[in-house]
Amino acid sequence: GIQVEQSPPDLILQEGANSTLRCNFSDSVNNLQWFHQNPWGQLINLFYIPSGTKQNGRLSATTVATERYSLLYISSSQTTDSGVYFCAGGPNEKLTFGTGTRLTIIP
Amino acid sequence: DGGITQSPKYLFRKEGQNVTLSCEQNLNHDAMYWYRQDPGQGLRLIYYSQIVNDFQKGDIAEGYSVSREKKESFPLTVTSAQKNPTAFYLCASSSRTGSVFGQETQYFGPGTRLLVL
Numbered sequence: 001g002i003q004v005e006q007s008p009p010d011l012i013l014q015e016g017a018n019s020t021l022r023c024n025f026s027d028s029v030n031n032l033q034w035f036h037q038n039p040w041g042q043l044i045n046l047f048y049i050p051s052g053t054k055q056n057g058r059l060s061a062t063t064v065a066t067e068r069y070s071l072l073y074i075s076s077s078q079t080t081d082s083g084v085y086f087c088a089g090g091p092n093e094k095l096t097f098g099t100g101t102r103l104t105i106i107p
Numbered sequence: 108d109g110g111i112t113q114s115p116k117y118l119f120r121k122e123g124q125n126v127t128l129s130c131e132q133n134l135n136h137d138a139m140y141w142y143r144q145d146p147g148q149g150l151r152l153i154y155y156s157q158i159v160n161d162f163q164k165g166d167i168a169e170g171y172s173v174s175r176e177k178k179e180s181f182p183l184t185v186t187s188a189q190k191n192p193t194a195f196y197l198c199a200s201s202s203r204t205g206s207v208f209g210q211e212t213q214y215f216g217p218g219t220r221l222l223v224l
Contacts, residue, residue: 001166004149033213041195043150043215086149093138093157093201094165095213097149 002027006087006098013077014106021072021101023087032063032089034072037100039083046072046085077105109134111216113198118221120185120192128183128219130198139181140199140213143167150197156181185221193223 003026013019023034034046047054051065058078063070070089074081082105088095111132120126132139138157142150152165156175170189175181181200185192196219201211 035215041197041218041220043197043199045212045214048212088150093140093155093211094152095150096166097142097151099147099149 002029002090002096004087004089004096004098006085006101008101009099010102010104012104012106015077015079017077017105019074019077019103021074021085021087021103023070023072023089023098025068025070025089028065028068028091029089030091031093031095032070032087033095034061034070035086035088036081037084037086043086050089074103077103079105079107081105111198111200111214113196113216113219115219116217118219119224120221121224123187125184125186126221128185128196128198128221130181130183130216132179132181132198132200132216134200134202134214135178136200136202136214137178138201138211139175140201141165141171141173141181141183142197142199144195144197144218153183153196192221195220 005024032050035043037043047061049061049063053062058075060073084100086100088097114129140155141153154173156162172184198216199213201213
């Protein structure tokens with residue numbers, strides 16, 4: 001099956017800083033999504049982005065499908081951005097999740 | 108309010124006992140999913156269903172069973188055959204929109220934490 005590698009595993013930043021999270025896939029995917037898991041365990045879908053670039057407020061994502069990676073950008077970080085960010089991908093509805101990047105924003 | 112509800116929030120299982128986790132959605136989504144999350148890990152797919160009365164095994168289906176008798180409901184039973192059931196269980200759903208089914212945004216419920224006594 002598809003292997004999903006996320007980096008970095010942990011990231012600690014001061015409030016207001018920018019960050020880039022990366023996700024590499026071992027094979028091509030037609031379905032690629034980014035999620036944020038808050039400290040209480042709730043997962044929120046951030047982007048459905050099998051290719052191209054999307055932006056939503058301070059967050060944006062870019063997927064280069066031919067090179068099998070995706071990037072999530074967070075600008076002007078706020079403490080509410082803390083949590084674990086997961087990418088997940090697959091050929092169809094069967095998503096394989098990475099192990100996540102734990103982001104901690106310090107006030 | 109549209110969304111996905113899971114109950115209970117916490118569940119305790121005794122040795123040899125089967126327990127059932129509830130997942131209900133009022134988003135009119137066709138597809139529903141069950142995932143398991145262990146501490147410090149990503150999510151792993153247990154079962155998924157694309158339509159009523161049909162479901163498919165995911166990557167870790169052994170020791171679990173599901174049913175899909177209604178579009179809005181997808182209960183998961185953790186059987187006594189699942190020897191290590193302690194985990195956080197998450198239910199998700201997605202709609203059949205667009206030209207290619209299976210590539211839609213997944214929305215998650217709040218989860219159920221299962222602990223073994």
